[in-house]
Amino acid sequence: MRIKAIHVWALLVIATLLSWFLKGDAVAAKAGATAVILIAAFKVNLVISHFMELRWQPAPFRLIVSIWLAISTAIIIGGYWVA
Amino acid sequence: MVQDNLNQTGQASRLPGDSGVWTFIIADMAAFAMFFLVFALGRMEAPDIYELSRQKLDPNLGLLNTLILLTSSLFMVRAVDAARIADRAGTMRNLVLTLLIGSGFAITKVAEYSAKIDAGIGLTTSEFFMYYFAFTGIHFLHFAIGVGALLMMLVKARRDAMDERFVQWIESVGCYWHLVDLLWIMLFPMLYLMRAG
Amino acid sequence: MADKVDTRYWRFCAWMGPVFVLVFYACWGVLGHNFPPFSPEAPAAEVAGWFRDNRNGVRLGMVIAMTFAPAYGVWGYAVAKVLEQVVGKDHIMVQLARVGAAWTVITILIPSSFWLTAAYRPDALPDWMIQMLYDMAWLLIDLAYAVTSVQLFALGVGFLADKRAVPFVPKWLAWYGIWVGFMFIAECLMPFAFSGAFARDGGLNFWIEFLIWMVWVPILTFYTLKATTRIEQEHGAG
Numbered sequence: 001m002r003i004k005a006i007h008v009w010a011l012l013v014i015a016t017l018l019s020w021f022l023k024g025d026a027v028a029a030k031a032g033a034t035a036v037i038l039i040a041a042f043k044v045n046l047v048i049s050h051f052m053e054l055r056w057q058p059a060p061f062r063l064i065v066s067i068w069l070a071i072s073t074a075i076i077i078g079g080y081w082v083a
Numbered sequence: 084m085v086q087d088n089l090n091q092t093g094q095a096s097r098l099p100g101d102s103g104v105w106t107f108i109i110a111d112m113a114a115f116a117m118f119f120l121v122f123a124l125g126r127m128e129a130p131d132i133y134e135l136s137r138q139k140l141d142p143n144l145g146l147l148n149t150l151i152l153l154t155s156s157l158f159m160v161r162a163v164d165a166a167r168i169a170d171r172a173g174t175m176r177n178l179v180l181t182l183l184i185g186s187g188f189a190i191t192k193v194a195e196y197s198a199k200i201d202a203g204i205g206l207t208t209s210e211f212f213m214y215y216f217a218f219t220g221i222h223f224l225h226f227a228i229g230v231g232a233l234l235m236m237l238v239k240a241r242r243d244a245m246d247e248r249f250v251q252w253i254e255s256v257g258c259y260w261h262l263v264d265l266l267w268i269m270l271f272p273m274l275y276l277m278r279a280g
Numbered sequence: 281m282a283d284k285v286d287t288r289y290w291r292f293c294a295w296m297g298p299v300f301v302l303v304f305y306a307c308w309g310v311l312g313h314n315f316p317p318f319s320p321e322a323p324a325a326e327v328a329g330w331f332r333d334n335r336n337g338v339r340l341g342m343v344i345a346m347t348f349a350p351a352y353g354v355w356g357y358a359v360a361k362v363l364e365q366v367v368g369k370d371h372i373m374v375q376l377a378r379v380g381a382a383w384t385v386i387t388i389l390i391p392s393s394f395w396l397t398a399a400y401r402p403d404a405l406p407d408w409m410i411q412m413l414y415d416m417a418w419l420l421i422d423l424a425y426a427v428t429s430v431q432l433f434a435l436g437v438g439f440l441a442d443k444r445a446v447p448f449v450p451k452w453l454a455w456y457g458i459w460v461g462f463m464f465i466a467e468c469l470m471p472f473a474f475s476g477a478f479a480r481d482g483g484l485n486f487w488i489e490f491l492i493w494m495v496w497v498p499i500l501t502f503y504t505l506k507a508t509t510r511i512e513q514e515h516g517a518g
Contacts, residue, residue, distance in 0.1 A: 030280035083127045221466065
């Protein structure tokens with residue numbers, strides 16, 4: 001069963017609002033900033049899987065895009081923590 | 084999360100859209116990964132300046148733009164689905180909605196840029212703002228090309244046969260439009276939301 | 281069998297592409313201190329001092345770079361010959377690919393003459409003037425990006441029209457070229473940046489932009505040479 005696009009959209013909106021909540025003073029800045037980027041990575045993954053419909057087959061496109069996402073997330077979070 | 088290798092029409096898994104367009108998409112994603120790297124390295128050098136600059140951004144407009152692009156993407160998915168069952172009216176209706184909602188992004192972005200310029204903030208204000216204008220500007224160019232591609236699809240949806248070729252066209256444009264969305268999903272928290280600890 | 285295609289000299293011309301990249305790197309880049317360039321923040325005295333100390337190296341580098349600049353155009357015409365076999369002789373994409381290559385030669389010749397001017401009588405020129413010539417050359421060579429984009433777009437769009445089972449130029453390479461032409465737009469930020477990734481010596485506007493273009497030339501040459509052989513087989517040796 002394919003997940004209905006509107007459900008994916010709802011999940012994306014909820015994730016966006018969650019990161020909105022995390023940007024405030026409710027949580028420690030470092031944890032909040034890290035969580036916000038991880039949520040973004042989760043959202044990007046949803047878009048790739050369900051909106052772009054990029055499946056693991058045929059390779060290698062999905063693999064490349066997944067590696068891109070992992071590297072991008074690591075760069076942003078890594079740069080933040082080192083600073 | 085349940086996910087199998089069949090799409091809605093029950094075809095075996097295949098690459099949505101054109102493989103050449105995917106080359107462009109992946110090259111483009113690589114370019115944005117470079118942007119993230121450049122930003123991360125710059126921020127490591129001067130976290131305080133980056134934080135002060137970040138606080139001058141309006142996260143409300145960033146949030147609004149995220150929601151606009153996500154919603155526009157939803158209608159893009161529906162347009163592709165409609166095209167797959169050769170539903171011409173549905174394809175056109177959803178393409179129009181994709182465009183209408185998507186154009187909100189341009190309005191917000193223009194408002195945001197002009198507010199920055201009115202406040203005396205420009206490309207040369209700080210390294211943060213150089214990157215802010217550069218990355219969002221290049222992203223905006225992607226958006227503008229996407230709008231052009233969507234308009235072209237609207238013309239094609241009116242005129243062309245709803246065949247396999249058309250489905251490949253609309254899938255390609257759809258994937259590109261989602262690229263515009265997903266790049267913004269990363270840019271938004273990186274520029275607007277990462278508070279210094 | 282289709283008409284005979286005269287492919288004589290095509291290979292020689294195609295090889296001019298990689299030759300150009302190598303000579304340009306060595307002479308314009310290494311001898312001319314342009315690979316990487318001086319930072320925009322480098323004091324005028326530093327740039328001027330370097331030109332005075334290395335005047336003969338720069339003169340030699342620019343003389344050879346200017347001599348070999350047309351090699352890029354010659355290469356561009358060879359690639360356009362293959363494109364003719366895809367879209368037809370009078371196709372606008374063929375014409376644009378040619379003028380894009382030819383114009384690019386000019387955007388290399390003219391700034392090279394500015395660097396050469398700085399090295400011609402550096403003792404007579406004040407520091408700021410040498411810096412100005414150096415800046416002027418860089419502003420021109422970077423902001424002339426759109427000229428090369430014309431060639432990149434025309435070749436990309438043209439080769440995408442190839443209906444052969446195995447196209448002369450693979451789809452990914454055609455799209456890669458279009459992407460390179462598109463990415464060049466980051467050069468628009470170069471006049472505003474004195475440091476960071478978008479400065480003339482920056483990670484993006486120097487390293488990435490020059491690299492993605494210089495890599496495209498030999499890869500496209502490879503497919504041009506392969507296509508030349510295929511055209512000869514399709515049409516009988518010319």
